[in-house]
Structures are given as C-alpha cells and as structure tokens.
Amino acid sequence: MIWRDGSLLSPGEGGVYGERMRGGHRVWDPRRSKFAALAYLDREFDLAPGTRVLYLGAANGTTVSHVADYAEVVYAVEFAPRPMQDLLAVARRRKNIVPVLADAGRPAQYAHLLEPVDLLFQDVAQPNQAAIAVRNRPFLAPEGRLALMLKVRSIDQSRPLDEVGDEAVAALEAGGYAVDSVRPLLPYHRDHLAILGHRVG
C-alpha cells in the first residue's frame, strides 16, 4: 500500500466522494473507512496489487472505490437498493468492481457470479456476522485471508467487546477459519473489532 507522510493513499481517479488528493493519489481516511483504519493499526495488513477481493457490505462504495484502486477485481455485495444506486455510479467508472445486489447471508444468490478470491472483507451490520463469514468461506482460495470488521453493537447492545469478540472467534474457528489477530479499531471506530484470519482446509 502507498504511504506518504504518514497518510494512506490509493492510486486512482479522484472525486468519488470529495476525498482529498495528494500528489495525484487519493487520501484514504481511516475515520471514514474501516479498511483504512485497519491498515493504519496493522502495517502488516497489505492489499497487494492483483488481489481478488470479495467485499461484503459494500454500502455506498466509498471504501470499495479505494480497495478497487489496488485490487485486480472487487466483488461488491450490498443488500440495500438505495446505497446500491451510489455503488453502481462508482462501479460505472471503475471497471474492476462487480456490483452484486444480494444478501450476504444467502450466498446462493450470487455464488454463480464469483471466482476464488484472495481476501474476504466483511463489514455488515448483522447479528450473525460470524455465520455470514462462515457461509462465504467457500469463495476463499485455500489459505485465503479473512478480514472481518465485527460490529459488536449489531450483535449485542451492552455486553463488553471482548466477550462478544470471543464468541465470534469461536464461531469462526468452528467454521473452518484460523483466527490470527483480534484488535479494536480505536481510535478510529468505536465498538468495532477487526478480526483477521485465514481459511484452513
């Protein structure tokens, strides 16, 4: 990934959502994007050019546009029609985004569109986030990476972060993932845990 003066940048055509530009590159704000926050907190977390990404919870396509600046192809799954309108506008100018209007919890709706991917990035506000990651595991290539941005308050309003996190980790490990690290996305995002792992078996 491209770092300059401590800021994360992405190479690509700007003006997607009013992001700042620096030296012809787009500034990728960790406060707006969980993907960027993760990159700020874990410099080992890399998005190598040529990566194939399955992005669950693509929303308006803000983060997706940055991911697409690096990746070879991004399969962007979003369930709600309103944000999908924005995502389509982004995908119209970034030919390596494949928009998919479908429910990430029901991969049967879009399995025929996919190919094996290197990275599964998930950012969905659902109570069964770990189960969704497990259901989408078949799309990961062997040893493919999982980056799950666990929205703890979508699972439980009041229990402590690590308690909810531990349960999610257990569910992921039971579902065919090995979890490598769990970290809060503070100070950029509250009540979020970034769970990194990879597919086993």
Place this chain on the structure above:
Amino acid sequence: MTARYWWGDIDENGACTPAPADEGAALARLASLETPMDGYLPGTWEAAVDCGAVPDRAAYLARLHALGMRLAADRVADALRGPDLELLQMVRTLDELDSVINLLTERAVEWYAIQDPKFTRKFRAMPARRLVQVLAPRARGPLRGVLSQIEGLGVARSELAREVTRVAARVLPNSSELVGGLVAARVMAAAGSLDALARLPGSGLQVLGARTALFSHIRTGTPPPKHGLIFQHRRVHNAPLAVRGRVARVLAARLAIAARIDRYRGELDPAFIEAANARIDGVLA
C-alpha cells in the same frame, strides 16, 4: 450435478455449455439462477476460457462487469418501483414539515415577543398558523422574512397533505376508505412498505407507532398500549374510553385485511368496506 456459473454450465461429466453470448439472454438466465452452496466450488476464469465462453482474463472481467452492472441496476429498479415507495417519502416529508413548522413558529414567536414588549398570546385563541400571518407584517428585519417562509412552508404542507390523500386512495384504496388516506399512509410508512404492512397481524398494526408504550409494557409490565397511529382515526379517538381499546382492536383487524386486499388485489372492495364498517360501528353501538 450440473455446476452453474455466470459464464456457463458444467455437467457431471465435465462437459461444458457456455451461457448465451447475447447480453439480454445471459441476463435472463442469471436473473433466475440460484446456486445451492453444498458441494459448491467457485468457478475459475480458466474454466470459462476452456469452455469457450470468453477468450481471456480481460474479457472475463469485462463481460462479468457489464453483466453485474445490468443485473444490479435491474434489481435496484425493481426494488424501487412500487408506488408505495414514493408515498412513504411523502408521508415522512409531511411529518418532518409538521415538526419543522412547529419548531420555527415557536422560535419566531419568542423572537417577536422581544421586538414587541406588549405582545402576549393570552386571551386570543389563535391557531399558530394564523398567528404567523398576523405577525409577519408587524415584524422587523430578518424576522419578517422568516415568518413569511414559515407561511410558505404551511402552504406546502397543506398541498402535500392533499397529495398524500390522493395517492393513498390509489395505492391503498381499501385502507384509505376504512381510516382515511392520511392515517392509512402513515400506518403504511410506519410498517416500512405495503409489503410489510400486508404481512403485519392486526395486533401488530394496532400498536404501530406506540413503540415506547409497547416496550415499556414488555419490559416493566405497564398497561399495554390500546392503540398507536390508528388513534388518529376519528372512530378511535372519539370512542368513549371504556370501549376505545375494543374499537382499536376491531379496527386494526379490519385494517390488516384491507391492507392485504390493497397489496394483493389492489382495488376497492365495497362489500368488504361495508361489512368492516358495520362491524366496527357495531362495537360503538
């Protein structure tokens, strides 16, 4: 079992049939495609090339991008098509206008009271809307402009309310007939869509819009709410207290049926309306 991918089908013997090259035909095929996940293996672009569906990786991505865009755009258009969606926005705008007008009026009157120290609202029964009209020519400076903007908002609000009633009569003919267009539209908006409304049981519909009371009932055992939004209907709020809950329940049950007729038949059923009204008025008699 045949494995089905966007670019073609591979049967159990490994024989491959590419998907139609024509975009329209390919889209029609994709629109109905569901891929069971047990035993599923993602298709690879190499397999698509072997199949003869695309010449290379670049063509694979270009074609997939084009199909994905069309497919998603069609589904968005489908999802946003229902006439209830615009009604939903209209109702929410109407409620928002009400609260904005109230807030601004309060503030403007406070401001005016500073400009005119003798001003009081006591001993003159004057609705807020009229008050704004009276104060506008007397106010000084930018307050005058603000007051006339509030007047303008009031006009827009009345127009919108009329339009909501008109659209509701078309989209929710039976519900509108039963409880009036505004209440019917509000109930639909609270449910989220006509689809959601048609699936709601009468008991749920009865307390739509009484969320605080309902959850305080569930959590702490306070008395359950008798009515939510349907209180705005005259037969509920005019009913004597002793039977108001019963009226609300019976009305909600009929309204749930009316919503289903609206959703699945979409036209007015005078026989149903007559029977429903007789049943509701029967409670009051």
